[in-house]
Amino acid sequence: MEMRIAKKLNIETSLLGFGCMRLPMKDGVIDYAETERMLDTAWDAGVNYFDTAYVYHGGKSEGVMGPILKKHPRDKFYVADKMPVWLPKTPDDLDRIFNEQLERLGLDYIDFYLMHSMTTEHWADVQRLDMLRFAEKKRAEGKIKYIGFSFHDTPELFAEIVDAYDWDFAQIQYNYLDDKGQRAEELYKMLEDRGLFTVVMEPVRGGDLASLPDQAGNLLKQTAPDRSLASWALRYVGSKPGVNVILSGMSDPAQVRDNLQTFSHFDPLDKQERAVLAQAVDVLAQIPQIACTGCQYCMPCPVGVDIPGNFDFYNSIQKFGANPGRVRRWGMLDKKYDACVACGACLSKCPQHLAIPDELKKLADVAAALHG
Ligand code: SF4
Numbered sequence: 320m321e322m323r324i325a326k327k328l329n330i331e332t333s334l335l336g337f338g339c340m341r342l343p344m345k346d347g348v349i350d351y352a353e354t355e356r357m358l359d360t361a362w363d364a365g366v367n368y369f370d371t372a373y374v375y376h377g378g379k380s381e382g383v384m385g386p387i388l389k390k391h392p393r394d395k396f397y398v399a400d401k402m403p404v405w406l407p408k409t410p411d412d413l414d415r416i417f418n419e420q421l422e423r424l425g426l427d428y429i430d431f432y433l434m435h436s437m438t439t440e441h442w443a444d445v446q447r448l449d450m451l452r453f454a455e456k457k458r459a460e461g462k463i464k465y466i467g468f469s470f471h472d473t474p475e476l477f478a479e480i481v482d483a484y485d486w487d488f489a490q491i492q493y494n495y496l497d498d499k500g501q502r503a504e505e506l507y508k509m510l511e512d513r514g515l516f517t518v519v520m521e522p523v524r525g526g527d528l529a530s531l532p533d534q535a536g537n538l539l540k541q542t543a544p545d546r547s548l549a550s551w552a553l554r555y556v557g558s559k560p561g562v563n564v565i566l567s568g569m570s571d572p573a574q575v576r577d578n579l580q581t582f583s584h585f586d587p588l589d590k591q592e593r594a595v596l597a598q599a600v601d602v603l604a605q606i607p608q609i610a611c612t613g614c615q616y617c618m619p620c621p622v623g624v625d626i627p628g629n630f631d632f633y634n635s636i637q638k639f640g641a642n643p644g645r646v647r648r649w650g651m652l653d654k655k656y657d658a659c660v661a662c663g664a665c666l667s668k669c670p671q672h673l674a675i676p677d678e679l680k681k682l683a684d685v686a687a688a689l690h691g
C-alpha cells in the first residue's frame with residue numbers, strides 16, 4: 320500500500336482512504352456484512368484512513384463503520400468524522416452531536432475532526448457558535464486529535480478560511496477535470512504552500528471519470544489496457560506530492576479490488592500518460608455544452624427555477640451519461656426547467672449572455688430520453 324508520511328503531524332497514512340458515504344445497500348439499509356468484508360479487505364491491504372460524517376447515510380454510516388474498525392488496535396487506524404456545522408443552534412447542541420458521534424462510532428476519540436462542508440454560510444455558522452474553540456476543548460480532553468475542514472466554495476473563501484486558524488489539515492475536491500475549470504488546483508497549491516495535511520475527495524468526480532464517453536475513454540484504454548478509467552483519475556491526484564490521503568467512496572467489492580490494485584503498487588503518471596490524459600481532457604472539452612459558469616448572477620429566478628443546477632445537469636449528462644446519482648439529485652431540484660415562464664428577468668443578468676429560457680428547453684429532450 321502506498322503510504323504518505325506527514326512530518327508536521329508525525330504520522331503515516333495510506334494514500335487510499337476509505338470513504339464511508341456510499342456504502343453498499345440491501346433492502347434499503349446499509350449492507351453490514353458486505354461493508355465489513357470490504358473494510359476488512361481494505362484493512363488487510365494496508366488502508367488505515369477511514370472517513371465518515373454525522374450525516375452520511377442519513378446518520379447510519381458512523382454506526383456501521385466504527386464497530387467494524389474496532390476489531391483492530393485503536394492506534395493502528397485513523398478515523399475522520401465531521402461536525403455538521405449547519406445543524407447546531409446552541410453550544411449544547413455541539414456537545415450533544417459530538418457525544419452522539421462518539422457513541423455511534425463506539426470509539427473514545429476521533430483522529431481527524433472536520434468542520435463539514437465550508438461555504439460562506441457554513442463558515443459563518445462555525446464562527447457564530449465558536450466551533451473551533453469547542454473542537455480545541457475536545458482536543459484538550461483527548462477526544463479529537465486533529466482539527467480541519469472540508470470545503471465547497473471559491474478559492475477566495477478558501478484563502479480566507481485557511482489563514483483564519485492554525486488548521487492541522489483540510490479536505491478539498493480535486494480531480495483532473497476540475498483542476499483548472501473549477502480552480503481546484505488553486506486550493507491544492509494553497510495547502511501545499513502551507514504544508515498542511517491534505518485530503519482529497521471526489522477524485523473520480525462522483526464516478527464521472529470512471530465512465531468517460533468512448534472518444535475520451537478509448538484514448539486511456541489504448542494506452543493502458545489493463546488499467547481502469549478510475550485508476551487514471553486516482554493516479555492523477557496521487558501524483559501530487561502534497562496529497563496525503565485520497566478518499567474513494569467505495570460501494571462494492573469490485574471498486575475495492577480496483578482501488579487496491581491502483582494503490583498497492585502505486586505509479587505516478589509518467590510524462591507520456593500525462594500527455595494522453597491532457598488529450599482526453601481536450602476531447603471532453605469539445606463536447607457541446609451550455610456555457611454556464613455557475614456564477615449564480617441570474618438567481619434567484621422569480622418562480623424558483625434553479626438555472627445553474629439545471630445547466631450543470633445538462634452538461635454533465637452530455638459528457639458522462641445518466642449517472643444514477645446525478646439523475647436522482649436533479650430529480651430533487653426544487654423547481655426544474657419546465658417551471659420557467661419565460662419572463663426574461665434573468666437575461667440581462669447573465670454575463671455569458673445565455674438565452675436562458677431557450678437553453679432550459681434543451682432539458683426537455685434530456686427528460687424525455689430519461690423517461691424512455
Ligand atoms: S425566464 Fe425563466 S428562468 Fe429566467 S427568470 Fe424568468 S422564469 Fe426564471
Ligand code: SF4
Binds near residue numbers: 668
Ligand atoms: S448568470 Fe448565466 S452563467 Fe451565471 S449561473 Fe446564471 S446562467 Fe449560468
